[in-house]
Structures are given as structure tokens and as C-alpha cells.
Amino acid sequence: MARTRKPVVQGWFTGDGDGVGDGNGPGSPGFRLLGTRCGDCGAVFFPRVDSFCRNPGCAGTELTEVPLSRRGTVWSYTDGRYRPPPPYVSDPAVPWRPYTLVAVELAAERMVVLGQAAPGVTVADLRVGMPVEVVPGVLGEDAGTVWTTWWWRPVPHDGRGRV
Amino acid sequence: MTGDVAVLGVGLHAWGKWGRGFVEYGTVAARAALADAGLEWGDVQSVVGADTVRGGYPGYVAGATFARALGWQGARVTSVYAACASGAQAIATARAQILAGLADVVLVVGADAAPKGFFAPAGGDRPDDPDWLRFRLLGATNPAYFGLYARRRMALYGDTAEDFARVKVKNAAAGAANPYARYRKPVTAAEVAASPVVADPLRLLDICATSDGAAALVLCGQEYARRRGVADPVRIRAVSTVTPRYPRTDLDLPDIATDSAAAVPEPPVAFRPSVARAAYEEAGLGPDDLSLAEVYDLSTALELQWYEDLGLCAEGEGAALLREGTTALGGRLPVNPSGGLASFGEAVPAQAIAQVCELTWQLRGQAGARQVPGARTGISVNQGLFGHGSAVVAVR
Numbered sequence: 001m002a003r004t005r006k007p008v009v010q011g012w013f014t015g016d017g018d019g020v021g022d023g024n025g026p027g028s029p030g031f032r033l034l035g036t037r038c039g040d041c042g043a044v045f046f047p048r049v050d051s052f053c054r055n056p057g058c059a060g061t062e063l064t065e066v067p068l069s070r071r072g073t074v075w076s077y078t079d080g081r082y083r084p085p086p087p088y089v090s091d092p093a094v095p096w097r098p099y100t101l102v103a104v105e106l107a108a109e110r111m112v113v114l115g116q117a118a119p120g121v122t123v124a125d126l127r128v129g130m131p132v133e134v135v136p137g138v139l140g141e142d143a144g145t146v147w148t149t150w151w152w153r154p155v156p157h158d159g160r161g162r163v
Numbered sequence: 164m165t166g167d168v169a170v171l172g173v174g175l176h177a178w179g180k181w182g183r184g185f186v187e188y189g190t191v192a193a194r195a196a197l198a199d200a201g202l203e204w205g206d207v208q209s210v211v212g213a214d215t216v217r218g219g220y221p222g223y224v225a226g227a228t229f230a231r232a233l234g235w236q237g238a239r240v241t242s243v244y245a246a247c248a249s250g251a252q253a254i255a256t257a258r259a260q261i262l263a264g265l266a267d268v269v270l271v272v273g274a275d276a277a278p279k280g281f282f283a284p285a286g287g288d289r290p291d292d293p294d295w296l297r298f299r300l301l302g303a304t305n306p307a308y309f310g311l312y313a314r315r316r317m318a319l320y321g322d323t324a325e326d327f328a329r330v331k332v333k334n335a336a337a338g339a340a341n342p343y344a345r346y347r348k349p350v351t352a353a354e355v356a357a358s359p360v361v362a363d364p365l366r367l368l369d370i371c372a373t374s375d376g377a378a379a380l381v382l383c384g385q386e387y388a389r390r391r392g393v394a395d396p397v398r399i400r401a402v403s404t405v406t407p408r409y410p411r412t413d414l415d416l417p418d419i420a421t422d423s424a425a426a427v428p429e430p431p432v433a434f435r436p437s438v439a440r441a442a443y444e445e446a447g448l449g450p451d452d453l454s455l456a457e458v459y460d461l462s463t464a465l466e467l468q469w470y471e472d473l474g475l476c477a478e479g480e481g482a483a484l485l486r487e488g489t490t491a492l493g494g495r496l497p498v499n500p501s502g503g504l505a506s507f508g509e510a511v512p513a514q515a516i517a518q519v520c521e522l523t524w525q526l527r528g529q530a531g532a533r534q535v536p537g538a539r540t541g542i543s544v545n546q547g548l549f550g551h552g553s554a555v556v557a558v559r
């Protein structure tokens with residue numbers, strides 16, 4: 001039976017994350033994180049805020065979906081050398097493999113967004129200030145579902161390796 | 164000053180992994196604080212508990228739980244939840260009751276029996292909880308955030324892993340002299356460097372453990388203290404419990420992103436320094452007046468951050484202040500003379516209260532081998548999940 005692809009959380013990024021038929025294939029410029037923007041004051045929120053603007057000087061209630069910048073720069077990074085507790089899903093029977101976390105500064109939005117790095121990207125591959133881009137990712141799979149997410153990865157450099 | 168309240172009694176339960184319940188720990192600490200104050204439990208008119216659950220940090224029970232364990236006696240009761248800042252907000256509540264004339268004498272208690280390993284959110288599918296989301300989506304544990312801050316300091320200020328290790332060495336040396344600390348052995352830089360990496364660049368000995376523990380205070384009005392024959396008590400002069408200001412641009416656990424500063428400029432003072440600034444303003448003093456500070460060293464690198472946020476030095480100069488010995492016992496301004504969380508570990512609702520116990524012993528001159536000579540003014544500062552900040556200023 002084919003597994004269904006489902007975003008691990010609804011409405012935080014485009015499509016169902018598989019990139020099929022929507023121009024969102026890996027590395028495609030179509031894949032974006034989705035935030036919301038207040039119609040009154042222009043404040044941008046990620047994760048999305050849909051009911052009330054959180055700017056204390058604004059009474060706005062009309063928030064519309066807005067894609068975030070596809071590229072940013074590394075604000076900081078780390079990794080997880082020990083298995084995190086639930087609700088992170090991992091198979092205790094499989095030896096733990098560290099994942100890398102990247103906090104990315106988006107210039108236009110003037111905000112920092114955290115995410116896992118694409119598989120294979122280790123802390124040794126990263127530096128503060130390095131350009132990265134968001135790409136579709138897979139958080140994990142279970143019997144019926146492939147759970148999709150976003151990954152940060154260093155911006156490829158003309159096929160000659162990483163920037 | 165009219166806004167001061169007196170610290171009549173302090174008490175701790177030794178921290179560690181004892182395998183018993185938090186009610187027992189809290190009761191031991193409460194009885195110790197009452198004995199230190201020379202009061203009976205029946206004298207207490209109000210009890211304020213810092214919340215815990217049975218093994219975690221979202222809060223459900225506290226004040227009444229301790230009132231029951233000590234014996235129902237009809238006292239006013241309050242429970243306070245502010246994550247890691249719960250203890251300080253419990254102190255703020257007690258102080259407000261005293262200053263409002265609602266009670267002359269208030270018992271403040273915080274206790275916890277912490278789970279082993281990483282803290283984790285409560286169970287169930289709860290995608291409306293930012294704490295649940297950061298674990299489910301990213302596996303971002305508390306040490307992961309500490310690792311991000313540490314790496315950022317290395318990139319911005321040139322801090323090194325050796326600087327971070329120096330914080331542990333300093334705090335372990337102080338904690339070795341504290342009978343209530345969980346870890347009472349000196350630690351060397353080589354031992355820190357040999358411990359396994361938890362969240363790059365931080366190692367196991369850079370990150371505070373989870374612990375069982377409890378702390379309690381007996382607070383009262385100054386007139387009440389005089390009537391008890393205590394002419395010169397340690398006094399609490401300020402308790403800051405401020406929230407961040409929008410847009411909050413310092414990435415903090417459990418958030419996955421900061422606020423955007425695109426539409427509204429960021430506030431002139433970031434969150435952590437604003438916590439300290441509010442306490443200084445309320446107390447009418449500044450960093451130059453301090454004899455000592457107790458700060459939340461959840462990681463070694465975070466202690467250096469607090470030096471800067473407290474105004475002990477300029478931004479980026481925390482490691483230099485440490486290297487020159489200013490913040491060690493014997494230095495001009497010892498930080499974490501108790502041994503800090505590095506020596507105690509985290510017992511969430513208790514630790515902000517334990518910080519004030521240490522300030523009290525220090526200002527009374529009762530801190531033994533870890534005594535800061537001539538201590539007159541101390542600050543404790545901490546920060547709780549979900550935007551809770553707290554600092555307490557104590558004077559003698």
C-alpha cells in the first residue's frame with residue numbers, strides 16, 4: 001500500500017512537501033515556509049498566527065498567508081548527540097544518529113527560524129553567516145504515512161561543492 | 164525602605180536523585196526554614212507554593228499540597244506557575260501579600276522530583292503547544308538551544324570551549340563547599356573536555372543535570388521581624404517578573420522562530436537584560452553595588468551571557484571577566500558562590516528559591532567556606548520557559 005505524504009504540521013510550508021506536480025521538487029524554488037502577515041501593521045509571523053496580530057500596538061485581525069524568504073544565513077547551529085524524548089519519533093531499536101539543527105536569519109523578515117539540516121549536513125559543514133536555503137524534507141515514516149517537513153541546507157555552489 | 168520585606172528563615176533539602184516524592188522534599192525544606200525563623204507552622208498566615216507536576220514542569224499542584232503535608236491549619240494559600248521562574252514569582256506573590264497587609268508572615272516553598280535525562284513536554288498529541296512542537300518537529304531539547312547560544316558566542320565574541328569549561332571548574336569549586344549541592348567534587352578543565360558532546364559545542368559537564376530538590380523561605384513584614392527581635396534581617400528589596408517586549412528577537416526555547424522585526428523595530432533592551440534592569444530600578448541600585456550574583460547557569464556558556472545581561476561587563480566581554488577571576492570566589496564579584504545549577508542540577512520550581520536562600524546565607528555571613536567577605540547586596544536572576552523572567556535583589 002502506498003504511503004500518504006502528510007506535513008508533520010499543517011500550513012507551515014507549501015504543498016504536501018513531496019514536490020510532485022507543484023514545482024516543489026528538491027532544490028526547487030517553489031518550496032517555501034509559510035507565515036502570515038497582518039493587514040493592518042504588516043507584522044509577519046512564523047509559525048503562522050491567524051486570529052489576532054501579536055503586535056501590542058495593533059488591533060489587526062486580518063492575517064493573510066505569506067511565503068517566507070527561501071534563503072537566509074546561518075545564525076547558529078548545533079546537533080543532538082543523544083536521542084531526544086517523545087514526542088520526537090525515533091526507533092529505539094536503531095542506533096542513534098545525530099541530527100543537525102540550524103537557526104537561520106531571514107534578512108527580509110528580520111527573524112530567525114530553526115530547522116533540521118538536510119541529512120548528511122553536519123556541524124563541520126556549517127559556519128555562522130553561511131548562506132542556506134530551505135528544501136522539502138522528511139521527518140519520518142510510519143505504517144501509512146510519510147511525515148514531511150522542511151530542511152535547511154547550504155546553498156549549492158555551481159556543482160562544485162558547498163559555498 | 165518601606166517596600167522591603169524581611170527574610171526570617173531559609174531552608175533547603177539537599178539536592179540529588181533521592182527517588183522519593185517532591186512533597187517530602189518540600190516539607191523538609193519548609194520545616195528547616197521555619198526552624199531557622201524560630202517560628203511554628205501555626206504562625207504562618209499564608210503559604211505560596213511554586214508549582215510542579217509529579218515529574219515534569221507544567222504546573223498543577225503546590226501550595227495546598229505543602230499545607231496538607233505540614234498539617235491543615237487554615238492558612239491563605241496560593242500556587243504559582245512560571246516554569247523556571249516559578250520560585251521567584253512565588254516570592255513576588257508572598258511579598259505582595261505582606262506589603263498589601265494580607266499576611267504578616269508567609270511561607271514560600273518549591274520542590275520537585277525531576278525525571279532522568281532530558282526534560283520533555285507532557286504526553287499526548289498537542290500541536291497547539293510550542294513546547295510539544297519543538298520536540299515533535301525538530302527534536303530540539305533544552306541543551307540544543309544552549310548549544311545554539313554557545314556556538315553563537317564563539318562566532319561573535321571568540322569565546323572558546325576552554326572558556327566554557329572554566330565556568331564549570333569555577334562553579335564546581337564553589338559547590339564542593341556547599342553541603343546542599345548534589346555534586347560536591349572539584350572538576351578540572353580536562354574532565355570537562357573529556358566528557359561526551361551533548362549538543363555541539365557543549366559537553367555533558369557544560370550542561371546542568373536534572374535533580375530532586377527543595378527550597379523554602381519564611382518572609383515577613385519588617386515590623387513583624389522587629390517584634391520577633393530580629394533587628395537587622397536580610398531584606399528583599401526588589402522582585403522583577405517582567406515579560407519580553409515585542410518583537411522578541413532573541414531565539415529562546417521553546418520557540419521555533421523569533422518575532423519578526425520587519426514591521427516593528429526591536430526594543431532597545433533585549434529580554435534578559437530587561438529582567439535585570441527592572442530589578443535594579445525597583446531596588447534603586449546597579450551592578451556596581453553588588454557583592455555577589457546567583458545566575459541560571461543552565462549551561463556554562465549561558466552563565467557568561469548573564470554577566471553581560473546583568474551589566475557586570477560589556478557585551479562580548481563575559482569570558483574576559485571570567486578569565487581575570489572577577490566572578491570566582493575570592494574575586495571582586497563572585498557569581499554562583501552556591502555552586503550554581505552546575506553543582507545543584509535543576510529542580511525547576513525550587514531553584515529560584517534556592518538562589519535566594521544562598522543570597523540570605525551570604526548576606527548573613529553564614530556561608531562558611533564559600534562566604535563572600537562583607538557581602539551586603541546580592542542579586543539572583545533567572546528565566547522561565549514561555550517568557551517568564553525574574554530577578555530578586557536582597558540587601559543587608
Ligand SMILES: [Zn+2]
Binds near residue numbers: 039041055
Ligand atoms: Zn498588526
